[in-house]
Amino acid sequence: xxxxxxxxxxxxxxxxxxxxxxxxxxxxxxxxxxxxxxxxxxxxxxxxxxxxxxxxxxxxxxxxxxxxxxxxxxxxxxxxxxxxxxxxxxxxxxxxxxxxxxxxxxxxxxxxxxxxxxxxxxxxxxxxxxxxxxxxxxxxxxxxxxxxxxxxxxxxxxxxxxxxxxxxxxxxxxxxxxxxxxxxxxxxxxxxxxxxxxxxxxxxxxxxxxxxxxxxxxxxxxxxxxxxxxxxxxxxxxxxxxxxxxxxxxxxxxxxxxxxxxxxxxxxxxxxxxxxxxxxxxxxxxxxxxxxxxxxxxxxxxxxxxxxxxxxxxxxxxxxxxxxxxxxxxxxxxxxxxxxxxxxxxxxxxxxxxxxxxxxxxxxxxxxxxxxxxxxxxxxxxxxxxxxxxxxxxxxxxxxxxxxxxxxxxxxxxxxxxxxxxxxxxx
Numbered sequence: 001x002x003x004x005x006x007x008x009x010x011x012x013x014x015x016x017x018x019x020x021x022x023x024x025x026x027x028x029x030x031x032x033x034x035x036x037x038x039x040x041x042x043x044x045x046x047x048x049x050x051x052x053x054x055x056x057x058x059x060x061x062x063x064x065x066x067x068x069x070x071x072x073x074x075x076x077x078x079x080x081x082x083x084x085x086x087x088x089x090x091x092x093x094x095x096x097x098x099x100x101x102x103x104x105x106x107x108x109x110x111x112x113x114x115x116x117x118x119x120x121x122x123x124x125x126x127x128x129x130x131x132x133x134x135x136x137x138x139x140x141x142x143x144x145x146x147x148x149x150x151x152x153x154x155x156x157x158x159x160x161x162x163x164x165x166x167x168x169x170x171x172x173x174x175x176x177x178x179x180x181x182x183x184x185x186x187x188x189x190x191x192x193x194x195x196x197x198x199x200x201x202x203x204x205x206x207x208x209x210x211x212x213x214x215x216x217x218x219x220x221x222x223x224x225x226x227x228x229x230x231x232x233x234x235x236x237x238x239x240x241x242x243x244x245x246x247x248x249x250x251x252x253x254x255x256x257x258x259x260x261x262x263x264x265x266x267x268x269x270x271x272x273x274x275x276x277x278x279x280x281x282x283x284x285x286x287x288x289x290x291x292x293x294x295x296x297x298x299x300x301x302x303x304x305x306x307x308x309x310x311x312x313x314x315x316x317x318x319x320x321x322x323x324x325x326x327x328x329x330x331x332x333x334x335x336x337x338x339x340x341x342x343x344x345x346x347x348x349x350x351x352x353x354x355x356x357x358x359x360x361x362x363x364x365x366x367x368x369x370x371x372x373x374x375x376x377x378x379x380x381x382x383x384x385x386x387x388x389x390x391x392x393x394x395x396x397x398x399x400x401x402x403x404x405x406x407x408x409x410x411x412x413x414x415x416x417x418x419x420x421x422x423x424x425x426x427x
């Protein structure tokens with residue numbers, strides 16, 4: 001019989017025990033308070049696009065969790081490059097589902113153990129099952145969230161065909177996009193994606209200058225107009241890309257497009273000034289135009305929406321206590337506060353029921369239930385964005401998210417598409 005002293009538990013096991021045991025004032029949020037003595041010097045660098053990397057989210061997380069979260073907003077055009085070339089300067093990030101096609105297998109992200117994520121059961125089945133709550137199979141055109149959520153193992157080298165115990169990221173933010181219009185200037189009802197290229201709006205329409213978004217918006221328009229029928233608008237063949245770009249060049253030569261915007265502010269200014277009356281747009285940009293007292297609608301269209309999503313991703317270099325803190329931050333991120341902030345600019349959380357307790361009844365009814373606003377409602381920064389009596393464009397959550405025709409995408413022919421898109425922009 002051995003007389004040696006019992007082995008001390010490893011630092012990893014001790015740390016796990018502390019994390020599990022240390023429940024404090026924030027237990028009501030479903031988020032444990034980590035042992036402050038260990039974590040007070042931990043700093044997490046969080047990068048994301050300006051519409052999700054909002055300082056008040058980081059400030060509240062730091063207050064609730066006991067370590068520091070620093071938020072850095074980076075335009076989408078630069079964010080992917082940062083992930084690929086400077087990931088060691090980032091700890092966690094809002095990662096577009098389309099970016100997953102570039103990042104998984106590139107030693108940038110680490111797999112997240114499913115067992116450690118408390119809010120996955122509250123995540124909408126659209127993300128975790130590829131289905132709607134009523135059992136309908138969701139569109140698989142483009143990069144559907146379900147197809148890039150699971151990875152084959154801890155090394156995160158490739159996507160899995162179905163559910164596994166390892167995640168590429170944790171579903172966080174989503175929306176169903178459509179066209180923004182100026183109802184006071186369009187001169188007639190707008191009900192179809194085809195209106196984007198209608199000669200009636202010659203010189204008054206605009207596109208987002210991002211090939212994987214702009215070309216899908218035009219593809220929705222061309223298919224609706226009857227120019228061509230796509231096998232998969234989110235993963236075009238070279239022949240489909242050529243037909244689409246060649247048609248776009250003809251439309252551009254006719255003077256249809258006033259501009260090709262790259263930033264949030266550009267899209268807002270184009271619409272607010274009246275230079276453009278119909279364009280690719282983001283929900284927060286519509287809200288920003290309205291906040292100036294100018295009519296603007298995120299117009300529901302009969303063909304459906306273009307869906308997209310973000311996940312909360314963790315960089316490969318995270319280890320030890322800092323990795324444990326990142327996982328706790330991920331759990332906090334899906335617990336509701338963050339979702340309430342982004343709801344006030346028109347974005348949805350992938351865990352909507354968790355958000356409900358952080359919104360007023362009037363906010364929930366407007367942003368999620370499609371009911372008239374009972375009172376004036378603020379944007380994330382406290383400015384009145386919605387007037388009492390307004391109804392959200394597109395209605396309730398599942399009216400919008402339940403009608404996605406195609407997802408934002410990275411196509412198999414992505415390089416070819418990018419080359420042809422650049423030809424279109426410079427033509």
